[in-house]
Amino acid sequence: MPINYYIFLALALFCIGVAGVLTRRNAIIIFMCVELMLNAVNLLLVAFSKMHQHALAVTNPQAGIDGQLFVFFIMVVAAAEVSVGLAIIVMMYRNTHSTDVNFLNRLKH
Amino acid sequence: MGITQILFWGLSILALLGAILVVISKNPVHSVLWLIVVFMAISGHYILLNAQFLAIVNLIVYAGAIMVLFLFVFMLMNLNADTEPQKNKWLKIAGVVAGGSLLLVLVAALKHADMKNQLAVMNKGEIGLIHNLGLVLFQDYVVPFEITSVLFLSAMVGVVVIGKKD
Missing domain, CATH: 1.20.120.1200 (NADH-ubiquinone/plastoquinone oxidoreductase chain 6, subunit NuoJ)
Structure with a gap:
């Protein structure tokens, strides 16, 4: 597959995630849209790693392997991030009995 | 196709x-x-x-x-x-x-x-494949891999602290 198709697929997924973050007000859905954006980037990293491997296969058989390890580390960081983020949302729900992000502007006062 | x-x-x-x-x-x-x-x-x-x-x-x-x-x-x-x-x-x-x-x-x-x-x-x-990724992960990326475990530990502590009823 030409790399263009992967770039446009990942761009479309990323922009759907951006639109979701901007249109929804439920904090958990916003969080899920952030996960969607992370996954679009992961997909593009893997596609680029395979492209890199194809281009450099003659000189370096291990070319492109770093990209896949970055994806692995992104997943690890995302797992830690999700656990902390959901804990914050649960705490917010306990205080306001809602997951509406507009309640968060109380932080101003 | x-x-x-x-x-x-x-x-x-x-x-x-x-x-x-x-x-x-x-x-x-x-x-x-x-x-x-x-x-x-x-x-x-x-x-x-x-x-x-x-x-x-x-x-x-x-x-x-x-x-x-x-x-x-x-x-x-x-x-x-x-x-x-x-x-x-x-x-x-x-x-x-x-x-x-x-x-x-x-x-x-x-x-x-x-x-x-x-x-x-x-x-x-x-x-x-897991063989090649594992070799590179545990040869060139050992330090980030170990730091990851510290990250998870701090995330765990953070979740417990945030989620605790005070």
Whole structure:
């Protein structure tokens, strides 16, 4: 597959995630849209790693392997991030009995 | 058109459809289930690219652990379509227009890039297999790998501190 198709697929997924973050007000859905954006980037990293491997296969058989390890580390960081983020949302729900992000502007006062 | 192409287009359409349904579903539980569909489709893409380790890790960590966490929180809070906060119609339109404009700008910028000969090779290549990834991970990336465990420990402590009733 030409790399263009992967770039446009990942761009479309990323922009759907951006639109979701901007249109929804439920904090958990916003969080899920952030996960969607992370996954679009992961997909593009893997596609680029395979492209890199194809281009450099003659000189370096291990070319492109770093990209896949970055994806692995992104997943690890995302797992830690999700656990902390959901804990914050649960705490917010306990205080306001809602997951509406507009309640968060109380932080101003 | 070979089987690989058919699978590529099918998985792409499934991923985009699932992503759109994540955003427009009124019921948050349906959003979580559609997000699992998106993750399955992306795992299918990883398998097509012969990145089998990442495909399995994506299924286990994202579709398994993280989505169960989301579902668990939804059920803990008893959220459904009735309690879904509604946003102003104009703000929704503005958000969709902003996302669409971002897509338009990025596609316009990359449309004429000269990448016709760059192929993401499918169904071959050894770098995605667990043997090669493991060798590189435990030779060149040992320090980041160990720091990751500290990150998880701090995340665990942070969650306990935040979630504690005071």
